[in-house]
Amino acid sequence: QLQLRESGPGLARPSETLSLTCTVSGYSIRNSSSYWGWIRQPPGKGLEWIAALYYSGSISYNPSLKSRVLISEDTSKNQFSLKMTSVTAADTAVYYCARYLKFYDAFDFWGHGTMVTVSS
Amino acid sequence: EIVLTQSPATLSLSPGERATLFCRASQSVNTYLAWYQQRPGQAPRLLIHDASRRATGIPARFSGSGSGTDFTLTISSLEPEDFAIYYCQQRSNWLTFGGGTRVEIK
Numbered sequence: 001q002l003q004l005r006e007s008g009p010g011l012a013r014p015s016e017t018l019s020l021t022c023t024v025s026g027y028s029i030r031n032s033s034s035y036w037g038w039i040r041q042p043p044g045k046g047l048e049w050i051a052a053l054y055y056s057g058s059i060s061y062n063p064s065l066k067s068r069v070l071i072s073e074d075t076s077k078n079q080f081s082l083k084m085t086s087v088t089a090a091d092t093a094v095y096y097c098a099r100y101l102k103f104y105d106a107f108d109f110w111g112h113g114t115m116v117t118v119s120s
Numbered sequence: 121e122i123v124l125t126q127s128p129a130t131l132s133l134s135p136g137e138r139a140t141l142f143c144r145a146s147q148s149v150n151t152y153l154a155w156y157q158q159r160p161g162q163a164p165r166l167l168i169h170d171a172s173r174r175a176t177g178i179p180a181r182f183s184g185s186g187s188g189t190d191f192t193l194t195i196s197s198l199e200p201e202d203f204a205i206y207y208c209q210q211r212s213n214w215l216t217f218g219g220g221t222r223v224e225i226k
Contacts, residue, residue, distance in 0.1 A: 037215075047156075047164065047207055049215040062214065063121070096163055105211055106154035108175060110163035 002026040004097050004111035012091075012118045018084040022097030022111060029078055030055040035100035037107065038071065038082045040093040048093075052100055053080060087118045122146055124208050124218035132226040139195040141221045143208035148188045152212040155184055155193045158220075159204045167206075168193065198223070 008020035022036070029036055037052035051071040053059045059071055065084075073080040084091060094115050098107040123146040133139055143153065151171035156164035166175045168184035171191060181196040195202055203225050208218040 046219045047209075047217040049209075049217065052215070060214070098163075104154070104166065104169040104175060105152065106166050106169045106175075106209065107156075107164070108166045110165075113163055 002099070002109050004099065004109060006095060006097050006111045006114040008095070008114055008116065010115060010117060012087050012116060014088055014118055014120055015086055018082075018087050018091065018116060018118075020082045020095055020097075020114065020116070022080050022082075024078045024080070024099075027099070029073060029080060030075055033102050035102070036073070036080045037098050037100050039096045039098060039107065039110075040091075041096070041113070042090075042093040050084075050095075051082065089118050092116065092118045122149060122210055122213045122216055124210055124216055126206075126208060126218035126221045128221060129219075130222045130224060132224050133198055134226045135198050135200055137198050139193075139198055139202070139223055141193040141195075141206055141223075143186075143191040143193070143218050145189045145191075145210055145212075147213075149210040149212035151187045152210055153184075153186070153191050154209045154211070155182075156207045156209065157202075157204050158207065159201070164207060195223075 003025045005023045012018045038050040051061045068085045070083045094113040096113045097111045099109040101108040125144045127142045153171045155168040158164045172184045205220045
């Protein structure tokens with residue numbers, strides 16, 4: 001049974017670096033059928049794709065966030081992670097990790113999300 | 121960046137009624153469009169991929185259509201659990217989401 005679980009600090013200070021990890025169970029992140037991505041949702045607002053990676057090392061970023069984000073994987077732990085630098089209050093959001101299944105070319109499995117508040 | 125505009129912002133309907141939601145792209149996305157449902161406090165759920173193909177386990181009352189720049193999600197007869205927010209998402213050029221349509225109980 002595939003499960004994704006986001007983890008990270010619930011609070012970040014402005015200008016700091018935010019680090020989030022997604023732990024995947026029941027499915028290998030090295031499976032060639034899938035990409036893995038991060039999506040966020042500010043309170044009361046819509047969805048914004050942040051980044052995605054493929055186990056082969058292929059990575060793509062939302063151009064509007066590219067200068068501040070880094071997505072990486074740890075296949076030994078079946079995890080992938082997101083780092084976002086120089087955070088501001090505008091980065092306050094629920095952050096979701098999700099599987100992007102190539103068969104669907106869409107995000108078919110999502111974690112429950114983790115709320116991150118940026119505040120001093 | 122391809123901008124997706126969803127309309128209406130809010131749809132007020134009664135259970136059993138038909139819901140028609142629209143998604144317009146700022147340039148052609150072919151059929152590279154998906155629809156998601158998000159219930160309060162939950163993560164989004166994939167409903168439709170490639171504009172018209174239902175994901176596994178999605179009831180037949182959900183259907184999608186369209187190509188190019190204009191797309192439609194139809195819920196043939198609303199069930200109580202269908203009152204939620206719906207998002208479209210394109211993958212033609214990077215990945216972007218529409219602003220959402222809230223389907224609320226009238």
